Amino acid sequence: MTRSHDDNIRQDVRNVLHPYTPLDKIAVTGPMVIRKGDGVYVEDDQGRRYLEGMSGLWCTALGFSEQRLVDAAIRQMRDLPYYQIFAGRSNEPSIELSERLLAMTRHLGMDKALYANSGSEANDAAVKVIWYYFNAVGKPEKKKLIARERGYHGVTVMTASLTGLAGNHADFDLPIGRVLRTGCPSAYHYAKPGETEAQLVDRLMDELEALIAREGADTIAAFFAEPVQGAGGVIVPPESYFPKLQALLKKHDILLVADEVITGFGRTGSMFGCDTYGIRPDLMTVAKALSSSYMPISATLMSSRIYEGLVEGSKRNGSFAHGVTYAGHPVASAVAVEALKIYEERDIAGQVRAVAPRFLRRLHALDAHPLVAGARGVGLIGAVELVRDKASRAPFDPASGVQARLADAVLEEGLITRSLRDTVALCPPLIITEPQIDEMFDKFERALETTLAFARSKAMVD
Template sequence: MSPRPNSLAARDAAFHLHGYTNAQKNEQEGGFVITRGKGIYVYDENGKEYLDGMAALWCSGLGFGEEPRLTQAAVKQMQELPFYHTFTQKVASVTVELAEKLVNLAPVPMSKAYFCNSGSEANDTVVKMIWYINNGLGRPQKKKIISRTKAYHGVTVAAASLTGLPGLHIDFDLPIAGILRTDCPHHYRFGNPGESEEDFATRCAESLEKLILREGPDTIAAMFAEPVMGAGGVIIPPKTYFAKIQAVLKKYDILLVADEVICGFGRTGNFWGSQTMGVTPDIMTMAKQLSAGVLPIAAVLVNQRVYEALRDNSAKNTVFGHGITYSGHPVCAAVALETLKIYEERKIVDRVRALEPVFLRELQRFREHPLVGECRGVGLVGAIELVKDKATRQSFDASLAVGPNLVRIAHNHGLIIRAVGDSLAFCPPMVISEAEVVDMFVRFEKSLADVAEWLKRDGHL
C-alpha cells in the first residue's frame, strides 16, 4: 500500500534510509511514523495508539513522555555545561559522577568506566581494549575472540563480527578474522531428544573447551556473552550453563565480557542480567536502559586486572590511543544519572520481580496453542516461538515470513512487538502495570488468531 501523498510516511519514503529495513519496501510503503508517546503507548501520525510491547528496541524502561525529571536533568546540564569531552584528562563533572555510580553498581568488583554512544561502539571498544592489553602484556598471539551463534553485539565492524546472525555478515565482508563461534545455548532448538538442560549445558561447555583446544588456548583472549540473548530470539541459557562455561574460560585464562545492553538495569528481575544468570564478568558493556533510551549513551566497565594492563600499556605508549568525541557527553551523563536515581526511587527491580509471575503466566498461556513451540521468559523479557509442527518442532518455511507477518498484523490490534524469525519478542516498559501486561497478551492473542486463520486459509498448515 503506498503512503498518502505528503504524509510523513511518504516523506519518509522519499528522504530517509532506515536500518534493518528493506529499503525497496520502505520506498513503496513509507515508514511507520511515530509522532508521540505516553506511558507505555505510542501514537502514529493518524493518532492510532499502540502498546509498545518492545519498549522501543528494549530501551524505554520508563515508558514515553512521562519523565519530566529527565527533561529537567538535560536542561539543567545544557545550561551549566552543554558539552565537554574526555580526551587528554579532561572531563565534565557529571561524567565523573556517572562513572563512580556505575562502578559502584556493578555486580562484581569493577575498576573503571569508559563511555560510548551505542552498544555497538562499546563492544568495538572492548575488542580494541582486549587486543591492546594483550599486546601490552607481551602475548600478541592471544587475540581471538569467541562469540555464540545467534549472539547480538551490534553492527559496527567488530561488533557485527561478534554478532552470530548471518544477516549482519552477508555482503558486508564480515566477520573479520579472529572471531570464533561457539554453540547457541538454546535447549529447545539445540538440545538432543531427552537431554536435560544440565546435560545440554555440559555439552555446550565441552564443545567450548574443544574449540579452545583446537585453536590453542594461548591464541584466545576473550568470550562475549549476553546473559540472556536478546535480538537472537530471547534465549535464556539452560540451568548451570554459565557456571560450566566460566570454569572452562578460567582454566585457559580467557576473559569473559558480559554484554548487558539489553539485560542491564532491572530487565531480568535483578539489576544486572549477570546476577540473574550467575555471570562473573571481567568486562561489561551496557547501553539502552542506562538512559531509559532518552539520550544515546553506553558504557564499558573493566575490572582491576584489565585496567592495570591497559594503564601500563598507555603509559608505555604515552596514551591509550582510543577516544570518541562524544564519550561521556555531559547531557547524556546527566540523563543517565537521573535515570539511575529514578530506578532506585521507584524500586524498579522489585517492580519487575513483582510483575514477573504475571508476565510469565500470560506468556505461558500460549504453550498449548497448536502453532506455539516454546514460550520463554525471565523478568520482563520473553518470546513465543511459532512452529509449523508442534511435535517435531519443525519451523515454517522462512519465505512465509510468519513472524514478520504477525508483527504487521499486531499493528492492526494496536500492539508493537518484534519478530526474530518466527519468535515474537516481548520487552515492555518496566513501568507497565499488571492489567497492561494482560492487555498486551490479549492483543497478541488476537494477532495470533489472525495469523492462524491466514495460514489455514492459504493451505500452509
C-alpha cells in the same frame, strides 16, 4: 509544524536508509512514523495508539514520558550542553555517572568506565581494550575472540563479526578474522532428541573445550556473552550454563565480557543479568536502559586487573589513544544519572520481580495456542516461536505470508512486538503494570487468532 502521514512517508523514503528493512519494499510502503510517547504507549502520525511491547529496541525502561529525565536534560542543556573528556578534561555529569555506575557494579568486580554512545561502540571498545591489555601484559599472541551462534553484539566491523547472525555478515564481507564461533545454549533450537538442558550444556562445554584445545588457549583473549541473548531470539540460558562456562574460561585464562546492553538495569529482575546468573565478568558493556534511551550513551566497564594493564600500555605509548568525541557527553550523562537515581529510588529490579510472575504466566500460557511453541522468558523479557506444526516445530515458509499476517495483526490490535525470524519477542518498559501486561497479552492472543484464521483459510494448518 506537524506534517501529514503521506508527506512524512514521501520525505522519508526519499532520504533515509532504514535499518533491518528490505530497502526495495520500504520505498513502496513507507515506515510507520511514531510521533508521541506516553508511559508504555506510543502514538503514530495517524493518531493510532500502541502498547510498546518492545520498549522501542529493548530500550525505554522508564517508558516514553518520564518527566525527570526530560528535566535533567533541559537543566544540563542550559548549564553546559557539550564538553569533552579528552586529554585531562572532564565534566560534572560524567563524573557523577561514573561514581554511580561503578557503585552499582563494584560487587561484580567493575572498577573503571570507558564511555561511548552505543552498544556497538561499547563492545568494539571492549575488544580494543582487551587487545591493548594483552599486549601490555606481554601476551601479544592472546588475541582471538569467542562468540556464540545467535549472539548479537552490534554492527561495527568488529562487533558485527562477533555477532553470530548470518544476516549481519552477508555481503558485508564479515566476519573478519580472529573470531571463533561457538554454540548457543538454546535447548529449543539445538538440543538433540532426548537431550536435557543439562546435557546440552555439557555438550556445549565439550565442544568449547575442544575448540580451545584446537586453537590454543594462549591465542584466545576473551569470550563475549549476553546473559540473555536478545536479538538472536531471546535465549534464556539453562541453569548450569554460566557456572560451567566461567569455570572453563577461568581454567584457560580467557576473559569473559558480559554484554549487558539489553539485560542491564533491572530487565531480568536483578539490576544486571550478571546478578541473575551468577556471572563474574572481566568486562561489562551497558547502553540502552543506562539512560532509558532518552539520550545515546554507553559504557565499557572493566575490572582493576584490566585497567592496570591499560595503565602499563599507556605508559609505553605515551597515552591511552582511544576515545570518541561524545564520550561522557554531559547531557547524556545527566540523563543517565537521573535514570540510575530513579532505578534505585523506585527499586526498579524489585518492581520487575513483582510483575514478572504475571508476565511469565501469560507468556507460557501462549504455548497452548496451535501456532505457538517454545515460550521462554525471565523478568520482563520473553519470546515465543511461531510454528506450523507444534510437534516437529516446523516453521512456516516465509512465502506463506503467515509471519507477515501476524506482524500486521499485532499492529491492528494496537501492539508493538518484534519479529526475529520465527521468534516473536516481548520486552516492555519496566514500568509496565499488571493490567497493562494483561492488555499486552490479550492483544497478542487476538492477533494470534486472526493469524490462525488466515493460516486455516489457506489450508496451511488444520
